[in-house]
Amino acid sequence: MAIFTAIIAFTGFVVGTGTILGLSAGLSAALIGIGKAILWSVASAVFGPKPPKASPQEVQAMLAQATGPRIRGYGEFLLAGTRALWEAQDGKLYQIIATHHGDVSEIVGWYVDGELVTFDVDGEATTGSAVGYLNVQSILSGDGGDYPDVRAALPTIWTEDHKLTGLATYSVIMTAPAIDQMSNKFPRSDQTSVQMAAKLSEVMDPRTMVVGYTDLTGPCVLDYLTHPDGYRIPLPAIDLDSFDQFTNLCDQDVDLKDGGTEKRYRVGGYYTLEDQPKEVTARLLATADAQIYMTPEGKVAILGGEWLxxxxxxxxxxxxxxxxxxxVDVFTDFNVLKGIFMSPAHRYQQTDAQEMRDDTALLTQPERVDTFGVDMCPAFGQMRRLMKCHWNARHxxxxxxxxxxxxxxxxxxxxxxxxxxxxxxxxxxxxxxxxxxxxxxxxxxxxxxxxxxxxxxxxxxxxxxxxxxxxxxxxxxxxxTNAYVDPPTGLTLGQEVVGLGEGLNAVRLTATVDDPERDDLQLTAEYREISDFLWRPMIVGVGDLRAHSETVQDRQTYNVRARWQGYTDYSISEEISVMSNPVAPDTVTALTSSEAGGTITLSWINGGSGYYRTRIYRSDSATFGSAAVWVTLAGLAGTEQTYDDMPGTGTWYYWAVTINPSLIEATPTGPVSETI
Missing domain, CATH: 2.40.30 (Elongation Factor Tu (Ef-tu); domain 3)
Structure with a gap:
């Protein structure tokens, strides 16, 4: 932090008594402290900026908790948020989602359960499976709770006092369809995910001093340094000429391999209000290979991103x-660099960029990998250029x-x-x-x-x-789409046995379909008990032709059906009966009988492997086919057990049969007989 020593010396600053640029002593001291925290972040440059406290999955989910992460962002990103309201009334589910701390500039798209959906000016869905049953509206500035439809439906629950001032929000109203259509309209039922892709905070462009939307790194860094939710540096303490110059650099066009251009340095991402300011600043600066420094006059300035x-x-x-x-250490330095950036083309997820490799070094060295992530970088080309800068800085x-x-x-x-x-x-x-x-x-x-x-x-x-x-x-x-596509063919069902330990198993259903030889079709499948009306979704990987359920009840019969995502026609449903323990258990051994005073006592040793219970069959003839289950007894595998029976006069025949947890029987042991 030597530069700050010089700044203090050159400006005559002394903590407690001196000032910078005529600011108060307290503010001057705070500014010096801020500068010390963000100047020359060599460690950040080497190890990479720390990620935000809330993961992308967390901020892109609709959270059913009292207080979720408070999110503010720059550039374009995909957000959901925290449910401020979740209430059912008269066949409708009303939700209000607090998504962004502060104003949002513009919505660019909506995703419902990961599917891009469009809405008309009244908020009614015009595409997707929930047309006619889903309404989404938004408030991007001001009082984020002012939804007339919600207040009219829930006047005692969502009142005028529920303002959500200063928050960008959106409302979701789901109308319940007929029961047999629920899985078609809302496959995830009341947990349907609605996400907003938006251009986030509007910031001041230092070249014009006009506030508006831009995703250039320079204005976004300037906004965070001066914002009440950022570093809170007063604008007079900022070297605006520096940011003016740097913004022009960010605004330069860079050629792309496949034609066209992109801006040199842009931002797309978010931070939480709980994140450390120095960490947020490092993440923003990483999108432009930039640094913050303090000028000899004591102002905060920015540099980097170009060569002089x-x-x-x-x-x-x-x-x-x-x-x-x-x-350079040829024994420890990396020779392969992997990059991670935020890709709008991949639904705003952290995505791998093509790695960089030192093919010459790899001829004589083992592969040593370093991973460089810039979570606020929104473009592949920009990420590759930043990877080159990172490689240079580490070699x-x-x-x-x-x-x-x-x-x-x-x-x-x-x-x-x-x-x-x-x-x-x-x-x-x-x-x-x-x-x-x-x-x-x-x-x-x-x-x-x-x-x-x-x-x-x-x-x-x-x-x-x-x-x-x-x-x-x-x-x-x-x-x-309105184009017709035949439903999946060749629906074949099976079951997978899942071991639970101690000889117990569970089972899940599997379903496979024929390959449609079309990469744009995504399989979805559902299952239900044969006596139930509610279809439940099965789990399918992207591009897979095989689905599986959660574990299901043993010895039940299920229906399964399949369709292509985005299309309404299902295959003919198929039926399957499941059994989690299909292997017959060990037989009963050492079965004996005795009679005294009208009581017949049976003695035996329970089966070992696969044992669950022992069934005692009884008949008045020596034919097992005429016998009926008389009693089912619990016990311990491989141990001796007895049973007393008082059947009355006559000759009685007994068999002992082991059953497993799926009630599969072993070969009967017996008969033994006694006459009373």
Missing amino acids: EPDVTITPLDILSFEMSDG RDWTGTIKTNLVGMKARFPRGQGKHVIRLVIEDLGIDQAFEVLGHSYSVADRTCDITVASIENPYPWDAETEEGDPPPPLADLVM
Whole structure:
């Protein structure tokens, strides 16, 4: 934090008594403290910014909890939120979702259970399975609770006092269809997920000082630094010229391999109000390979994201001593770099970018992988360019420190554009190249400067044709269409036995269909007990032709049907009876009988493997086919057991039969007989 030492010295700042730029002493001290937290985040650059406290899955889910994460975002992202209301009335389910802290600029799409759905101006669904049964409306600014339809339906529950001021919200009204249509209209019933893809916070463009929507990194960083939910730095303490210049850099067009262009540096993502400000700042800056610093005048400024040749050269005439070492370790440094970015083409999920590989090193080295994630980067091409910067930053020819005379003070402050670089000439090592300044301190008494440096090559030249690589294939949005598609054919049912331990099993249903030889069709399947009216969804992987259920009841009969997602016609349902323990258990052994005083006593040893119960069959003839189950007894596998019976006069025949948990019988043991 040497730069802040100099800032204090040059501005005459003393904590408790001094000021910066005429600000109050308390605010000046706070500003210095903020600067210390966010300047030269070398550790963040090396290890990557920390993720937000709430995962993307959490902020994209409709949470049924009292207080979910408070979310604010920049650029375009997919959000759900926390249910502020969840109430059923007269065949309708009313929900209000608090989705964003502060205003939202514009909605770009709605997803219902992951399917892109459109709505008319009144909020009625016009595509998707729930047409006629789903209404979604939104309030993007002001009082987020002001929904007349909800208040009219629930006047004592959702009153005028439920304002949700300062929150962007949306309401979801689900109308219950006929019972036999519920699984068609709302496959997840009352847990149907409705998500909003939107352009989020509007921010001030430092070039025009006008507030509006932009996803350029520069204005988004500026907004967070000054926002009440961010660093709260007053605007007079910001070097707006720096942000003006940096925004122009972000706004430059970069060629794409497949034609067209994209802006150089953009943001798409969110943060929670519980996240540490320095971590949020690091995540935003990572989208542009940028840094925050403080100018000699004590203002907060931004630099990075481009290359300018060094304007300071330090030669042997100025260097008093140096310590240099190789910056590359062929035994530990990574030779494969994986990247992760936020992809709108993949429903705004964290998505793998094509990896970068050092094919030359891999000829003689084992594969060593590093993963670099920029969760707020919204574009594949941008992510690949940032991966190149990260690779460059982690592979340095030289690292070390130099001690100089006071000429080294020239290296203390960055020029305010590009990376903070100087040129070093160290003839003893054959060095004459650019180095990045990573740290700087000085001694007035000794008239020396100590500078931490690492060699750097320009990481920004970019040839899209050879360097961009191939983006991950986009997910096909499976939307409702009027074109007819035959339902799945070849529906074949089966069962999978799931071991529960101690000889007990459970079972789940499986269903497979014929390959339609169309990659755009996604299988869905449902099952129900034969006596039930409620169909339940089965689990199907993306692109799979096989589905499976949760574990089901043993010894029950089920119907299963299948369809293609987005189409209403089902296959002919098939029927299956399930059995979780189909293997017959061990037989009873050592069956004997005795009679005394009209009581017949049976004795035997229970079956071992597969034992659940022992059935005693009784008959007045020696034919097992004429016998009936007289009693079913619990016991322990492989142990001796007895049973007393008083059947009355006559000759009585007995058999003992082991059954397993699915009531499968072993071979009968017997008969033994007694006459009373």
